[in-house]
Amino acid sequence: xxxxxxxxxLFFIIGFIFVGISIAAASLIRPHKPNPIKNATYECGExxxxxxxxxxxxxxxxxxxxxxxxxxEIVLLFPWAVVFKGLGWYAFAAMLVFFFILTLxxxxxxxxxxxxxxKPNPIVPVLSDLIDGKK
Amino acid sequence: MELEYQFLLPLIIISVSSVAAVAFDAIWKNKNLNFSFSxxxxxxxxxxxxxxxxxxxxxxxxxxxxxxxDLISKHQIHFGGYSAYFDILFCxxxxxxxxxxxxFIKREYEEYNEFYSLILFSICxxxxxxxxxxxxxxxxGIELMSIPFYVLAGFFRKSIFSVEASxxxxxxxxxxxxxxxxxxxxxxGATGTLDIKEIGxxxxxxxxxxxxxxxxxxxxxxxxxxxxxxxxxxxxxxxxYSGSPTVVSAFFATAGKAAAIVGFVIIAKEIIQxxxxxxxxxxxxxxxxxxxxxxSAATMLIGNLTALxxxxxxxxxxxxxxxxxGYLLMGIVASNELGYTGIIFYISAYxxxxxxxxxIVSVFERNGNEKxxxxxxxxxxxxxPILSALMSIFMLSLAGIPPFAGFFGKYYLFLAxxxxxxxxxxxxxxxxxxxxxxxxxxLILQMYFKEQTHGRLKSKVGMAKYTLLITAAxxxxxxxxxxxxxxxxxxxx
Numbered sequence: 001x002x003x004x005x006x007x008x009x010l011f012f013i014i015g016f017i018f019v020g021i022s023i024a025a026a027s028l029i030r031p032h033k034p035n036p037i038k039n040a041t042y043e044c045g046e047x048x049x050x051x052x053x054x055x056x057x058x059x060x061x062x063x064x065x066x067x068x069x070x071x072x073e074i075v076l077l078f079p080w081a082v083v084f085k086g087l088g089w090y091a092f093a094a095m096l097v098f099f100f101i102l103t104l105x106x107x108x109x110x111x112x113x114x115x116x117x118x119k120p121n122p123i124v125p126v127l128s129d130l131i132d133g134k135k
Numbered sequence: 136m137e138l139e140y141q142f143l144l145p146l147i148i149i150s151v152s153s154v155a156a157v158a159f160d161a162i163w164k165n166k167n168l169n170f171s172f173s174x175x176x177x178x179x180x181x182x183x184x185x186x187x188x189x190x191x192x193x194x195x196x197x198x199x200x201x202x203x204x205d206l207i208s209k210h211q212i213h214f215g216g217y218s219a220y221f222d223i224l225f226c227x228x229x230x231x232x233x234x235x236x237x238x239f240i241k242r243e244y245e246e247y248n249e250f251y252s253l254i255l256f257s258i259c260x261x262x263x264x265x266x267x268x269x270x271x272x273x274x275x276g277i278e279l280m281s282i283p284f285y286v287l288a289g290f291f292r293k294s295i296f297s298v299e300a301s302x303x304x305x306x307x308x309x310x311x312x313x314x315x316x317x318x319x320x321x322x323x324g325a326t327g328t329l330d331i332k333e334i335g336x337x338x339x340x341x342x343x344x345x346x347x348x349x350x351x352x353x354x355x356x357x358x359x360x361x362x363x364x365x366x367x368x369x370x371x372x373x374x375x376y377s378g379s380p381t382v383v384s385a386f387f388a389t390a391g392k393a394a395a396i397v398g399f400v401i402i403a404k405e406i407i408q409x410x411x412x413x414x415x416x417x418x419x420x421x422x423x424x425x426x427x428x429x430x431s432a433a434t435m436l437i438g439n440l441t442a443l444x445x446x447x448x449x450x451x452x453x454x455x456x457x458x459x460x461g462y463l464l465m466g467i468v469a470s471n472e473l474g475y476t477g478i479i480f481y482i483s484a485y486x487x488x489x490x491x492x493x494x495i496v497s498v499f500e501r502n503g504n505e506k507x508x509x510x511x512x513x514x515x516x517x518x519x520p521i522l523s524a525l526m527s528i529f530m531l532s533l534a535g536i537p538p539f540a541g542f543f544g545k546y547y548l549f550l551a552x553x554x555x556x557x558x559x560x561x562x563x564x565x566x567x568x569x570x571x572x573x574x575x576x577x578l579i580l581q582m583y584f585k586e587q588t589h590g591r592l593k594s595k596v597g598m599a600k601y602t603l604l605i606t607a608a609x610x611x612x613x614x615x616x617x618x619x620x621x622x623x624x625x626x627x628x
Contacts, residue, residue, distance in 0.1 A: 104158055111161030 062114050066106065073102055139198055139206055142190070142214040145183040145222050146262055152176035153255035160248040170237055173251040177226045177233070177258070184222035187215055210330070211269035217479065217627040221265035221397055228390035228486055229258045231602045235494045236382040238597030243380070243500070244291045253290075254386065257283040261394035264401075270319045270329045273398055277315065277362060280394055281308050284387060288379040296504055300378025307361070307371045315358025321351030322406065335405035349419055352407055356426065359402060363395035365464060366433040369457045373441075376453035381500055384449065385493030388456040389486040396463050400478060403427070403467045428468045428560050434461030435567040443574050448507045449496050451574055452489070455533060458571060459485055465548045465557075465564060472626065474551035479624040481544030484532070484613050488541055491606035492529040494599050495522060499592045506592055512578065514587035519594055523582045525607050532610045534575035535568055540613035547621075 002010065040047070080095055109115050140147075152172070160169055195215040203209055233254060240246050260279030267273035285308060289301025323329055325347035326337040337343050357368065364372035376384040407423045438458025445451040463485075466478035499506050499522075516523040532539035545568065552561045596603070613620060 101154055104154060104161075108157055108161040111164070 059118065062109070066109055066115075069102060069105055073099075138194060139201075139208060142187050142195075142198065143208065143212070145180045145187060145219075146212070146259075146266065148176065148183055149180045149226075149255065149259045149262060152179070153252055153259050156248075156252035156255055160252060164248070166246055166248060169248040169251045170233065173233055173255055174230060176255060177230050180258075180262075181223055181226040181230075184219050184226065188219035188223065190215055190219075211272050212266045213268040214266070217397070217624070218262075218266045220479065220624060220627060221393065222262050224393060224483060224486060225258050225261045225265070225390050228386065228393070228490065229254050231490055231494075231605060232382055232386040232390075235385070235497065235599040235602040236380075238595065238599055239382050239497045239500075240290075240380065242595055243502075244293075247290075250287070250290060253283040253287050257287070257386075258390070261390060261397075264394045264398045267398075267401060268331050270322065270331060270334075273331075273401065274316060274319060276394075277398060278312065280391065281312065281362070284308070284391060287383045287386070288375055290383060291380050294504075296378040297380060300375045303371055303378075304375045311358050311361035311368065313358075314354050314361070318351045318354030318356075318358060321347045321354060325351055331401060331405045338406065345419070352419065352423055355402060355406075356423070356430075359395065359399045360430055363392060363399055363460050363464075364457050365430050365460050366437050366457075367430075369434060369437065369460070372457050373450055373453040376456065377447065377450040381449060381493055381497035384453065385490050385497070388453070388493065389490045392456060392460060392463075393482045393486055396460070396478065396482060399464070400467055400475065403470065404475075424468060424470070427464060428557060431461050431464035431468055432560055432563040434458065434464065435564055436461075436570075439567045439571040443570060445574070446508050446510075448509060448512060448578065449493075449500075451509075451578075452492055452496065455571065455575075456489060458567065459489070459533075461567070462545060462548055462564060465552045465560060468557055468560060469548075469551035469555035471551055471555055473547060473554060475627065476621055476625050477544065477547030477551050479627060480547055480613075480617065480620050481541075483620055484540030484544045484610065487606040487609040487613070488529045488532040488539070491525065491603055491610065492533065494602050494606070495526045495529070498522065498594050498596050498599055501593070509578065509581050510588060511592055512581050513585035515582040515592060517587065518591045522594060522596075522603075525603055526582065527579045528607050528610060530575040530578055532614065534572050538611070538614050540610045540617070543614065543617040 076098070077095075080091065084091060153176070156169055156173055156176070159165075159172060192215075198206070198214060199210075233251060236250065237246070240250060257280045260276045260281070260283070263272055263276030263279060265276075267276055285301055285305040288304045289298050291297035319329075322334060325343040325345075326334045328334055328337065334343075338348065360366075361368040361371075376388055379387065407420055407427075435458050438454050438456075438461060442451050442454035442458065445454060459481075463478055463481055466474035466481070468474070469477075496507050499511070515526075528539065532541035535541045535545040545564075549561050549564060552558075552564070
């Protein structure tokens with residue numbers, strides 16, 4: 001008699017075997033005729049323009065960090081929502097405390113000004129200064 | 136119910152105030168406000184913890200007898216006794232660190248309010264460790280302690296040493312946490328419960344699955360030795376301690392180490408039952424005891440031998456703190472009343488002497504990493520008679536010379552190991568303690584009997600003088616009246 005984990009293991013094994021067999025069969029049957037267009041990276045049917053290795057603005061990292069917190073919150077929220085009916089007000093209060101602390105993180109970011117999008121402040125040379133020889 | 140809240144009060148105060156400190160910082164951004172608030176919070180926690188320490192045993196037994204549904208802590212939190220005692224110690228360490236840190240951080244870098252809330256968070260984690268009677272609470276405590284530590288190590292974020300320390304600590308610490316958690320999972324698999332006491336009972340009845348049990352204990356030993364910086368997982372400690380801001384290293388080496396050792400004791404006492412003889416599990420327990428004995432011996436020897444060749448005082452102190460973890464593990468190996476009392480006494484003494492030594496280094500330190508080599512300290516007594524006298528007290532105490540607290544700590548631990556038939560371990564400990572004498576006394580020689588070669592050191596003591604006075608007073612008082620602590624803490628574990 002299999003336990004539930006055993007069924008999952010069986011599922012994995014069958015999945016691997018199935019995919020392995022179909023890939024092996026395909027590689028035996030298929031013709032082998034590569035050409036540059038065929039080998040090109042597929043991007044939604046469009047021809048790829050330029051390198052995908054572009055630089056992202058480092059200012060995104062704060063946004064990414066804040067996003068990560070709330071992303072993890074969602075993951076924890078789903079199981080809570082599933083069992084909420086059985087747990088009642090205790091679970092509700094516990095989750096409220098959790099929300100409060102997470103929101104405090106956002107308040108902290110906000111209060112410290114990490115959410116402000118700092119615009120670059122380039123020093124534009126003024127013509128008259130250049131003529132006078134000032135910097 | 137109300138009784139339980141009385142006992143939960145220290146934990147409630149520290150967790151609410153550590154969150155509140157973040158909010159205050161975001162709203163008012165006032166540096167002095169956060170400093171005084173964290174001092175106030177730690178004092179309040181300390182008083183609440185002292186109150187639970189004085190509570191009667193009947194009250195604690197009454198909580199233990201309550202039904203699960205009546206309790207908010209669900210029997211996963213241990214009250215009174217050693218938990219309350221260590222709460223007080225951690226709060227004291229936090230207070231001493233904060234007071235010494237304010238002038239240091241202001242001088243060497245830029246003061247950020249986050250420092251104070253991070254200290255509060257990590258103390259909250261340490262208190263959870265000392266209160267844990269469930270593997271989950273222990274794990275949450277260790278993580279809550281470690282994560283602020285990673286940030287605190289990199290607090291001087293523009294100094295490459297600090298950033299290196301932080302990154303090293305983070306990667307290795309996260310890895311060790313993985314070992315610890317996997318060990319806990321194995322223990323759960325072996326016994327089917329997370330409650331540490333119940334795990335102990337199931338193991339002693341021989342009902343645990345041996346292979347999972349062995350794996351679980353082994354993996355947890357790896358994780359805990361890492362957190363306590365014991366051989367062979369001590370390599371991070373010197374780098375992290377010498378790279379972090381000096382007051383932060385003081386906090387790591389005292390409170391952090393104490394918390395790790397408390398976690399070690401809690402696990403070792405219940406789960407690795409050395410005194411089990413008549414069951415199939417006895418072999419595993421004997422092996423685990425021998426392994427911890429070897430870890431202890433190797434930690435002492437390696438820590439002291441490496442400290443011997445250091446040219447930098449801060450790094451020397453870092454290696455010496457590794458060696459002290461070895462002495463503390465002797466108490467766990469002995470696993471008798473005397474051993475546990477010895478651990479509590481030694482931690483109390485060690486906390487003050489190591490904190491004092493690090494703070495003195497921080498007083499002289501300049502530009503992040505300068506002015507802390509042995510040569511800089513030569514002839515120090517001419518320009519700073521009081522500071523060099525204090526440093527000598529800390530060094531003598533760390534070396535274990537009689538009038539000071541370190542001697543009695545070592546005495547109890549050595550005695551406990553002899554009583555537990557670990558004579559060879561005691562011999563190793565005595566030898567390594569003699570080795571350690573060389574560099575501790577060496578620093579005193581450097582300060583008193585060498586001419587100044589590198590010019591005068593400048594000191595900026597400021598508020599750190601309170602920390603120094605309290606630590607020195609504690610080292611002397613504990614040394615003269617060791618019974619103060621021993622009578623209080625006997626039978627605590």
